[in-house]
Each structure stands twice: as C-alpha cells, then as structure tokens.
Amino acid sequence: xxxxxxxxxxxxxxxxxxxxxxxxxxxxxxxxxxxxxxxxxxxxxxxxxxxxxxxxxxxxxxxxxxxxxxxxxxxxxxxxx
Numbered sequence: 150x151x152x153x154x155x156x157x158x159x160x161x162x163x164x165x166x167x168x169x170x171x172x173x174x175x176x177x178x179x180x181x182x183x184x185x186x187x188x189x190x191x192x193x194x195x196x197x198x199x200x201x202x203x204x205x206x207x208x209x210x211x212x213x214x215x216x217x218x219x220x221x222x223x224x225x226x227x228x229x230x
Contacts, residue, residue, distance in 0.1 A: 158190060160197040169193055 158165040173189035203209050 158194070160194055161201060163197055163201075165190065165193050165197065 170186060170189050170193065173193050174185050176192070177185045177188045179185070200209075200211065204211050
C-alpha cells in the first residue's frame with residue numbers, strides 16, 4: 150500500500166495501489182511529477198467511488214466491472230445520466 154502525506158490511500162476500505170497510480174499517471178498531462186501523481190490519485194479515488202456506487206445500486210458487480218474496465222472507465226460503462 151502507498152501513502153500520501155503518511156496516510157494509506159483507501160476508499161471505503163479498498164486500497165489504491167502504487168501500480169494503479171503509476172498506470173494512471175500516463176493518462177495525465179505532462180507536468181511536475183508530484184502534480185501528475187496527485188491528479189492520478191484523485192482520478193482513481195473518483196473511479197473507485199463511482200464503482201462502489203454502481204455496485205450499491207445494482208448496476209454492475211464489482212468483479213465484472215474491474216475485469217471489463219476500459220479507458221473511458223466505469224462511469225461511461227455503467228452509470229448513465
């Protein structure tokens with residue numbers, strides 16, 4: 150598990166790993182590495198919150214959503230306006 154300012158990153162008990170953050174960094178504009186890393190963390194936290202809400206509402210199951218995640222993310226696959 151990784152930490153930001155000394156605290157582990159979790160979303161309602163689900164950990165966000167260093168590998169996930171490193172992978173997400175490539176989706177953000179080039180800039181100061183700390184800013185890119187922070188933007189990646191924010192994006193992953195948002196994705197996890199959306200996934201948890203979609204599961205809660207019965208729109209998908211967690212394992213299926215994670216296995217079928219695409220570049221547009223869970224938001225566009227499972228949640229409609």
